[in-house]
Amino acid sequence: MIITGRKGIAKPGLLADAIGFTSNIVQTMNQKFGVDFSVSVEVGGDPNAMYLTGRFDSMSDYQDFRLSYLSDEEMSSAFSEGANYADVVEDRLGEILIPMGEPQAFAQVNSIQAISTNQPAAMEFFAQICGLFKEITGKDLGLGRMLTGDNSQVAFVGSHESLQEIYDLEAACLADERWLSLYSQSEGLIVPNSLVVGFRQRII
Known part of the structure; x- marks a missing residue:
């Protein structure tokens, strides 16, 4: 898509x-x-x-x-x-690349930049993140890559009923050791400090 x-x-x-x-x-x-x-x-x-x-x-x-x-x-x-x-x-x-499910009232859109020389491995790692997120929360986490602009940048997108749900799901992930281990695994794959977190509210 x-x-x-x-x-x-x-x-x-x-x-x-x-x-x-x-x-x-x-x-x-x-x-x-x-x-x-x-x-x-x-x-x-x-x-x-x-x-x-x-x-x-x-x-x-x-x-x-x-x-x-x-x-x-x-x-x-x-x-x-x-x-x-x-x-x-x-x-x-x-x-x-990975669907996020049906749009809901709110979305979390997190962009991050892969290290271009390791981009194939980084994309596999990003897909692993989406899979683990669903294991922990039961919710889909979408993954998209940029076709224009800086194409080493990707976005994780989740659809949610409320801001509270976004907060609760993040708390569930941060309480899981498998999720915390992703931080050390990301070394050499992600440009340091490139993560930008965004919340959006759907109007129509």
Whole structure:
């Protein structure tokens, strides 16, 4: 599966307007083109950050969508109007290697960078992390790799019902010796101090 990610920063004082505008655009886009885009906001980080995420079965499907919406005057006009509410700061393409399960109200998105010379071994290690997480918690932990930008970067993505669930699952992992042993096993595979933890709340 191909994932598209766009990060926007709402202009000061316009977060609610930006969320409302973006949500309307996404609902129209999903209906018009038969695609699956969602909108989420950052929790515990940048208070004005928003994320527009799309899911496609293949790169061909994504290409077809791009050609359709770029030639659609209504969509072009709407995206131009969106500049009044927020600034787009990043676009990324990624590939899902291990599914995360069905989207829920909250997501934890942890990005980390592999040491490029050991990337194949690092990817095996990341898959091991996903498997152990499910053994400990019973929940799926997705794994994605970046197709654009720094492709030594990967993301672990989990879907959750609440922030409390995220907290409780992390506590369960930290109480397990197998999980704690992963820290020493990561040496030589992960760029030190590259882990960035993010929480997101789904709007639509």
